[in-house]
Amino acid sequence: MKSPKNFLARFVESQKDLVRDAVVEVIKNSSSSKIAGFVIDMFCTSMIDVANGLGIPTYVFVSSGAAALGLMLHLQSLRDDSNLNLTKYKNSDAEISVPTHCKPVPATVWPSSVFDKESDLLDFVKRYRETAGIIVNSFLEFESHQIRSLSNNETIPPIYPFGPILEFGEDQTDEEKQNHRKIFEWLDRQPRSSVVFLCFGSKGCFDEDQVKEIAVALENSRHRFLWSLRKPPSGEKNESPGEYENPEEVLPQGFLERTVEIGKVIGWAPQIAVLSHPAVGGFVSHCGWNSTLESVWCGVPMAVWPLFAEQHANAFLLVKEFEMAVEIKMDYRKESGIIVDAETIEKAIKQLMDPENEIRVKLRALKEKSRMALIEGGSSCNYLKCFVENVMKNIP
Incomplete structure (x- = not known):
């Protein structure tokens, strides 16, 4: 029996004929429009076969950053070109x-999937090399x-x-709207840059023992906080x-x-809206x-x-390469059962919320650069134009 970890690859593979038929139908029924390229998700590399069969170039969208992409491509090359057994690095401090x-x-910061021989991750990555281009969700100045x-x-x-x-809007139920309204009413009453916001993404949560350590750290830090606490x-x-x-x-009681x-x-919190609020001065994140x-x-x-x-590779980039983030525990693996103690968390929160911390200056500069990249003449705008021009060259 195949591992359930291979489900995504097998599911996408099973859809190839359906996608091919749908694309052929579009081509047949359109006399004026031409298909210049396939843009696929980073885990849908089976669709490269469909595009190749139709003579259409493929471009892959990688939702992670350039550093994570570079790490994965390098690990894939070590595995396939140098015959390196990556599984031997599990639980290793090697660099x-x-x-x-x-x-x-x-x-210690490589994705854990690379240590699993049954994982498809590096097989997906290997096929990126067959495409006509890789779209990365990042910008040159970063x-x-x-x-x-x-x-x-x-x-x-x-x-x-x-x-x-980025995604700025999301559908909300009436109950969610009411809950979110209460969040912002509370934030409106807080001083500027005084609140530390804790949020660990759509899949992030902790067991009770770890939750209690976080609570003790927050209470002892004496900083204002907004904590998105999710149930495992x-x-x-x-x-x-x-x-x-x-x-x-x-x-903890009381x-x-x-x-x-x-x-x-x-x-659950509307994360980007919370981060945009002037009262928020720090972000504890996965x-x-x-x-x-x-x-x-x-x-x-x-x-x-x-x-x-x-996420560990992202943390390494921000803490060690860019020196623009505070580390709580960069090599933390949820499956390990390790509990991060309150003292470690409290120390990181105090360092994060220190108004004299130089990372605040770096983030203010990057905030401006992230916006400049998207306007006419900005780096991301120019890359987008280049992408469109290159895709359009595929049309005879």
Whole structure:
């Protein structure tokens, strides 16, 4: 029996004929429109076969950054071109040189999937090399060395960084709108840059023991806080976290009463809207790439606590390469069962919220650069124009 980890690859593979038939139908029924290219998701590389069969170039959209892409391409090359057994690096402190990074990258921050022989991750990555171009959700002023390193590598297709690509709007129920209104009413009453916002993404959650350590750290730090506390799923492994009916069941006794003047515990939060609020001065995050870009866009410094996927590599980039984030525990693996103690978390929060911390200056500058990249004449705008021009050349 094949591993359930291979489900995505097998599912996409099973859709190839349906996609091919749909595209052929479009071609047959359109006398004026031509298909100039396929743009596929980073996990839908089976569709390269469909595009090749129709003589259409393929472009892959990678939702992560250039550094993470460079790391994955390098690990794939080591595995396939140098016959290196990557699984031997599991639980190792070994470091490797990666062209997209200025500092050696330790195995402790590689995505855990590369240590699993049954994982399809590097097989997806290998097929990126077959495409006519790779779209990256980043911008030149943020990952300049990483983007140029990829662009100068002749074994890698052209790189098109025209980010940051962010989602500002989301559908909300009436109940969600009411809850979110309460969040912003509370934020409106807080001083500028005084609140540390804790949010760990759509899949991020912690067991009760870790929740209590976070609570102790927040209370002892004496900083104002807004904490998106999610309930771990009780069923399937890939199920998303839910909401607590009563957060007090996992918090230290009396925590909410003692922190009522400085803190607010919530469920799911409209993250970019919260980060955009002037009261928010720090962001404790899992370091997913979308969250990283939102932090940059809003100019809010981060304390990084990666949980899975490429988040550890993102944290390494921000803390070690760019020196623009505070580390909580960069090599944290949720599956390890390790508890990060309150003292470590408190120390990071105090460092993050220090108004004299130089990372605030870096984030303010990047905030401006992220906006300049998207306007006419900006780097991302120019890359987008270049991408469109190159795609249109595919039409005879």
